Amino acid sequence: MNAIISASELASELAGPTPPVLLDVRWQLHGPTLRSAYAEAHIPGAVFVDLDSELAGPSGSGGRHPLPDLAVFGAAMRAAGVSADRAVVVYDGGQNWAAARAWWLLRWTGHPSVRVLDGGLGGWSGPLDAEVPHPAPGSFEPAPGAVPLLDADGAAALARSGLLLDARAGERYRGEVEPIDRVGGHIPGAVSAPTTENVAEDGRFRSAGELATRFKSLGASDSSTVGVYCGSGVSGAHEVLALAVAGIPAALYVGSWSEWSADDTRPVATGADPQ
Numbered sequence: 001m002n003a004i005i006s007a008s009e010l011a012s013e014l015a016g017p018t019p020p021v022l023l024d025v026r027w028q029l030h031g032p033t034l035r036s037a038y039a040e041a042h043i044p045g046a047v048f049v050d051l052d053s054e055l056a057g058p059s060g061s062g063g064r065h066p067l068p069d070l071a072v073f074g075a076a077m078r079a080a081g082v083s084a085d086r087a088v089v090v091y092d093g094g095q096n097w098a099a100a101r102a103w104w105l106l107r108w109t110g111h112p113s114v115r116v117l118d119g120g121l122g123g124w125s126g127p128l129d130a131e132v133p134h135p136a137p138g139s140f141e142p143a144p145g146a147v148p149l150l151d152a153d154g155a156a157a158l159a160r161s162g163l164l165l166d167a168r169a170g171e172r173y174r175g176e177v178e179p180i181d182r183v184g185g186h187i188p189g190a191v192s193a194p195t196t197e198n199v200a201e202d203g204r205f206r207s208a209g210e211l212a213t214r215f216k217s218l219g220a221s222d223s224s225t226v227g228v229y230c231g232s233g234v235s236g237a238h239e240v241l242a243l244a245v246a247g248i249p250a251a252l253y254v255g256s257w258s259e260w261s262a263d264d265t266r267p268v269a270t271g272a273d274p275q
Contacts (some may be wrong), residue, residue, distance in 0.1 A: 003244040005115040020087040022046040027098035031227035036088040044129040047080040063259035064232035074142045081135030082111030087113040094122035100238040109142035119204045148251035155253040162225035167195040175270030181261045185268040195235045198242035211246035
């Protein structure tokens, strides 16, 4: 199954006999929850999911958005109506970083059918609704490990033995600026691959062929093991999603730069060279 779904495909499935569970994961960095925006208007039937409290654990030594407590995550998914035998579609305001985080977590915990709405809410031309749904509880039980996950040591090793992609903006990778974390730069050996280059001007993903060409130019091959990190495991999930669209499996380092850079014993590389 494709990892993304178009707005027209979603409209058709929502009108069908077995519509997917729909999750609204609108989110902003360093801002208040967007639950109020959801309450004003959302795709009919969508249930709001909060990234900071339900798709991540508390900020700390594991990074700004570490893995959530699985009991909390599982309860949130069941409350939204998620079951393993029913397809799920997730969307956010359009950037698709938060939606990709939800997609990745559901895939990592074993859900077999999860897709992201390509272009997010901004690409949806169908009706919107202010009614908050109350779905029947789902039965999804998270079973972690269905897709690969990296820790700091694993990311460091992969940067040398395979391909580790840094999904942040190039200036953060090079260490020219660092607006959030303790220090700028990148994991030694990692290759700069800003996730913003995976989408076209309208915010939708580039074609599978274009994405495959891009990642191959960065070093991905049929025999390479690929991993991704970002600032805190959100935009990196978007890069993993883009890789999935291209047919390339990849592991996510959830702690990402926020965890790596907080440990002053970890080496930091700067400049355009992976080193």
